[in-house]
Amino acid sequence: MSYAGGNRGGTEAIVAAEALRAEQRTVHQRTLSVEAVLGALPEAVDRVMGEAGLWDEETAAVAFLQAAGDSAEAVHLLRAHRSTLTRFAFSEPIEPDAIVLDRRICSAHRSPDGPQLLGSTVDYSPRLLRRSGEPDPLPPNDELLAAMASAEARTSAEHPDRTPQRFTRYLAENNLLSPHSESGVDASGLEDPEPYDLALQPVRLPASRSALLSAMALAETGALVGMWYRSITGPDGYTDETVTVGEVRHGEVDLSVRHPHTGEALVIGQVRMTECEAIDHLNDRGEDPGKFTAGYGLALGHNERKAISMAALDSAAHRIRGTALGDEMEQSIMLTLDGLAANGFLEHLKMPHYVTFRSMMERAEAAQAVAVPPVSTEDDTREDYAE
Amino acid sequence: MTHGENIAEGLALAESQAVIEVADRIVAGAESDGVVVHVVKPPETGIVVAQIREPLAQKRFILADVQTVQAEVEIAGVRGWSMRMGSDRHAAMASAVCEAEYFRNGPHRGQVQDLAAKTLRAREQKRAQQWRSLVPTIVEFEEVLERS
Structure with missing residues (x-):
């Protein structure tokens, strides 16, 4: 981010936050294999591949696991991986x-x-939640x-x-x-x-x-x-x-x-x-x-x-x-x-904006300092505008 | 499709372990016969751009990239090339070895042919089995008969 060079500190907190996440998830992710993701969650993997623009089921399943099922994060991982790959050829046009x-x-x-x-579809089936081991509610x-x-x-x-x-x-x-x-x-x-x-x-x-x-x-x-x-x-x-x-x-x-x-x-x-x-x-x-x-x-x-x-x-x-x-x-x-672009822009809002916002505050304060008090109108007295 | 393409196709689609086993035998045989096996291009993972000819205006557009791995070897001066989907570098190298062996008429050529043929046959059988499981999901509408 653009403020990284201007702000010192925070590295320890970032490392600790990543370690905490890894600690919380690693045990479960070790027991959930890539094969299990491919077998149990194929539509999620397909969606990630489509939005990342890269076909490789195994790699997409790895990304999905690493992203803890967050498809936007998995798409980000897969797009980043895709950007490192050499382009060998164009396929023959697929008919x-x-x-x-x-x-x-x-x-x-x-x-x-x-x-x-x-x-294989459930398009025509009632959507009834069924827990593992429970009998078919509509046999x-x-x-x-x-x-x-x-x-x-x-x-x-x-x-x-x-x-x-x-x-x-x-x-x-x-x-x-x-x-x-x-x-x-x-x-x-x-x-x-x-x-x-x-x-x-x-x-x-x-x-x-x-x-x-x-x-x-x-x-x-x-x-x-x-x-x-x-x-x-x-x-x-x-x-x-x-x-x-x-x-x-x-x-x-x-x-x-x-x-x-x-x-x-x-x-x-x-x-x-x-x-x-x-x-x-x-x-x-x-x-x-x-x-x-x-x-x-x-x-x-x-x-x-x-x-x-x-x-x-x-x-x-x-x-x-x-x-x-x-x-x-x-x-x-x-x-x-494009999901990566939209989510990327949204996610960046979480990054430090201290300098730009301080600048906005100073402009707001300057505007207040030179402002002429507004003339009271009938509308201003309406209940809608009351504090 | 020429016979060579059938071989290359069969090798590209063959199970990783099967193609590696044949390639290992080829390399071992070459070494004992004093034949030079030279890696021209080590296996590299990359992409093939999948382009579609859409059916309404017959114009092309890009759907996505497909992850592939390719390699190239030379056995006794004859080149073999392979490209496989995925990122199995070992299998890509093995496929290239098999193709070179096929094109140089090496002693394991028959095994390469058998592997390619078996792979393509297995693919057809798998599809036939899949189609049998799909047939019951074909809708057969009931006709409402008019009384005369």
Whole structure:
């Protein structure tokens, strides 16, 4: 901090405070292994990886443990670690259609191409707290048991493992999807421009869609959901609540790089991700009510809230691009959603501000010294203003 | 995909312990045969930038970085390179040794091929098993029949 050089003392207290924390937590953390965190708290680990912008489950679990479950602190640790790593290469562009699914929901259509695959979820279960060892408070009745047995009897032959067509393709085939304005060549005449690189390039406004998508993929989940919800119920009102989820998918994609000797692409591993397409009816003034538009959301790991809010905001940003509200929205996405930046600024308020505040006090005292006593008005006598 | 890429892929995905065991045999054999094993690039942990081609406008954006570890060796003048996800430096070194052995047609080439093939087969089997466990979670709506 900026005052560190100007203030002597306090080092002993800092060391003692860190030692106290270590003493309080080390015993428990020793008994909680990285494997246990990965097995029991995978969604927390996924969230940390997504907000840190680094995929490595084991390292993220180490950070989560060290941060004592404080996800913002874990993100800070992981980002700091990430900043020390050499950048070897760009992956081959990942095609989301190649996802190997373990969950797929289409809220827009009862029978889309491919299955409504619930996967592992508690979306449809009552939220009843259940302590370890306690019996199921809502055990399945005979009818449910029969249904479960019937489901278990299904075979892979009846339901082959394949990646279904995404719902936007169905809309496009039925001439119901407005072509995306970013399709084809861009303003520079490029069909496939390089993606915006937030790690190396400063934020510039107006932001490209590539930059907006990257910023949202890295965003703090709560901030992103909050921004989306504000756009629904808040004072801005720049999107509508009729957004429909065309796809929510969770699964695994291959990560490929070029072999430096052969030049061929090869798979080096898999990354899990959550994908969403949000569908909007173009029913605002000046739009084509015969068409829909769509937004895209993608989050590292399993994080459906993030993917859905990102998709809805991508669609909104696309629809209002170039307007005053659109400019504000782009600024908010690019400058306010990063958890590390926001939490860092907030946390810094705890650091010594003795000099700046002393300066403010002196200005306040000087202002008082030269101030003309205010003229009493009728409002000043109101009860609201009474001391 | 060429056969070489199949090998590199199988080695990148192989269990750490399995690839280290094969590499240890290769290095021991090379030493006893007087073959020089030279480390070109010691294992280093770094990142690969994961870029996505989003499906609506077919444009790329950056999703995140992926932690990886890479290494490069040379056996009898033939180079082997590896990149694996994570930070297991020992396994990265072992994968590079295996790849070099494969490309130089060394005496353990068959073991490298077997390991790569076994790894890729195990991956397919694991997915088939996972899909079987997912099938019961597919929604089958009941039809409401109209009375004629």
